[in-house]
Amino acid sequence: MKSIFQSEHFTEKKIVKTYTNARARKHIVEENRHYENAAVNIDIKEIMLDGIHIYIRNEKLKPPFIMQVEHDFPFMKMHFEMEGSSKYKPLDPKNPAVNIPSGHYNLFFLPKVKGTLTYDSPIRKTLEINFNKRFLKRVFGPSLMDASSAYGQALLSNTPFLMWEKSKPIPPNILLIIQDIINCNFDGSIKKTYLESKVIEVLSILFNEIKNKNHTEQDYTEIDFLKIKEAEAILQKNLKNPPTIPELAILTGLNQFKLKQHFKQVYGKPIFKYITDLRMEKAIQLIVDHGHTVSEAAYDIGYKNPQHFTAAFKRKFNYLPSKLKIHS
Structure with missing residues (x-):
């Protein structure tokens, strides 16, 4: 699996990241990365669990920061934009755009990712949680389709899914879980179990919201x-x-x-x-x-x-x- 990031703001212009497709990850793996040049100052903490990648980002940018992005694998993500903004515009207009303003979140599934990311704010603080189908099946088992409702149907048919056409403000109960994830100071297997439980907690809340929410467009301007x-x-x-x-x-x-x-x-x-x-x-x-x-x-x-x-x-x-x- 491979991700390609290209931007005039990068010193090397193109960054390629590869991922091992391990069947199961028994131990937690953490990486802290710092990237800095005249245009950007980025700190990323990446936490890898079994079927889950957690990214905690603190970024200082010269807006607008524009980047071409491509993933050669299905992209399942919960994205919480605590500060800043994120706008994804796909190259293929048939695929959905994903816009997440400051203080908002969204859950989405994109079978293909190839397009442009734009960050309009000089400061970004985000929590991004990527996961795969194997993780969902391991957690929810045979009840996955029932638990995840429309999201599960999108996975089954390999069609794009956005929980919200307009990203929603992060509610207080989820904001508390986000802070628990970001501030977790456990180690080893305890941290692995704790973080997995928090990811499952958020997914359960969002899946329940999908099952109960009204899918019609909201009537406010x-x-x-x-x-x-x-x-x-x-x-x-x-x-x-x-x-x-x-x-x-x-x-x-x-x-x-x-x-x-x-x-x-x-x-x-x-x-x-x-x-x-x-x-x-x-x-x-x-x-x-x-x-x-x-x-x-x-x-x-x-x-x-x-x-x-x-x-x-x-x-x-x-x-x-x-x-x-x-x-x-």
Whole structure:
């Protein structure tokens, strides 16, 4: 298997990367690569597991950075663009383009990759997870087609598949898993098992989303989409005391109906549930990573009564937040 990358920004103009097609990888393999010249400064951590390649990228570029790319193998990928943007335009117009803005993600299958990649931002931070059919069969077994739904049908028929025509914002639950993968400090077989479990967790979430999502085009405009992104940013910044829906509608310039409807379309849940989930995830970080007590965490995320927080936490996770202190 071989990948070819060509760009005027590369000193050698063309980079060819070959991959061994091992039947199974028993041990984790990690490589850290640094590439730098006048136009680019790139750090890549590549983690190779059994049927999985994880790429953690931190890049500084002189935009627009344009690169020709070609893979001689079917390309299955989860791509999370934490910062920056990625635009793939295929040489064959019959094949789909893949555009992933900052803070967005997509899952896709491309039987053939030959086209142009363009990066428009001077800073890129990404997590990219490539995997193969053998890995999917090993994990999901005979239930692969049922579990992966339309994605599995695309694999079977060898036809391109994009989870979203327009890439979606990375939701908080997946963002936490991404950080777990990037910040994993285990070693050896423990790290291999841990990372595989995280990849399976994300795939399970996305496959379930594919099975349940409405495949019709969303009815919001690009302007409305940007306003929904603005609304989410306001909620993130004011988690302790978030605005009401009427206040948020005024701040974003959307009427309340559009705000509620389109927010659920973009982020997959109503505004109040989204706020609650953000608060719970923030509370876990405060308790586990920063040593807060349950009461301190409750106050910091906007609960005036710690018992109300404890009850809400128990409803969501089915265990008390005090258990987090035992494992922190």
